[in-house]
Amino acid sequence: MNLLFTSKTRLFLGLILILVITVFFIYTRREKVISGYVRDCGTNEVINNAEVSVNQVGWGFQNGNIVWDKMYVNSVHTDSLGYFQILYRVGSSANLMSKKAGYITAQQYEYPAEDITINMLKGYKPTEVTYNCKLSSECLSCANEDGVKVCRDVCMKE
Numbered sequence: 700m701n702l703l704f705t706s707k708t709r710l711f712l713g714l715i716l717i718l719v720i721t722v723f724f725i726y727t728r729r730e731k732v733i734s735g736y737v738r739d740c741g742t743n744e745v746i747n748n749a750e751v752s753v754n755q756v757g758w759g760f761q762n763g764n765i766v767w768d769k770m771y772v773n774s775v776h777t778d779s780l781g782y783f784q785i786l787y788r789v790g791s792s793a794n795l796m797s798k799k800a801g802y803i804t805a806q807q808y809e810y811p812a813e814d815i816t817i818n819m820l821k822g823y824k825p826t827e828v829t830y831n832c833k834l835s836s837e838c839l840s841c842a843n844e845d846g847v848k849v850c851r852d853v854c855m856k857e
Contacts, residue, residue: 749777
C-alpha cells in the first residue's frame with residue numbers, strides 16, 4: 700500500500716495541528732475590557748447603579764461535553780459617576796445590555812476601545828430594548844427594491 704505520508708510525518712502534522720488549535724483557543728479567550736458611562740437619553744446625566752452586562756455565546760464545555768452555544772454573561776454595576784468597567788473573554792465585540800429600574804433596557808454592540816457611552820431611555824416597556832435612544836420597534840426601515848422588500852436596522856452602529 701502506497702501511503703502519501705510516513706507515520707512520522709503524520710505525527711508531526713498532527714502535533715502542528717494541535718498547536719495551532721491551542722494557540723487559536725488561547726487567542727480567542729484572552730481577556731478584553733469595555734469601559735464607559737451609562738447616561739440618560741433625555742438629560743445626559745449619568746446613571747449610577749445601573750447593571751451593565753456582556754452577553755456572549757460561544758463554544759465551551761458544559762457538563763463535561765463540548766457545546767457550541769454556551770452562554771457567557773459577565774455583569775457589573777455603574778459607580779456613583781455612572782462609570783463601569785467589564786471584562787469578557789468570548790468574541791471580539793461585546794453585546795452590551797444595561798438595565799435600571801425606571802428605564803427601558805438598552806442594548807448595543809461595541810469593540811474594546813476608549814470609554815464608550817450607553818444611553819438609556821426612561822420608561823417601562825419590558826418587551827422592548829433601546830438602541831442609541833430609539834425603541835427597537837422604531838429601528839426597522841423597509842423599502843421595496845426591484846420588487847423585493849428589503850429591511851434594514853437603522854439604529855445599530857455599523
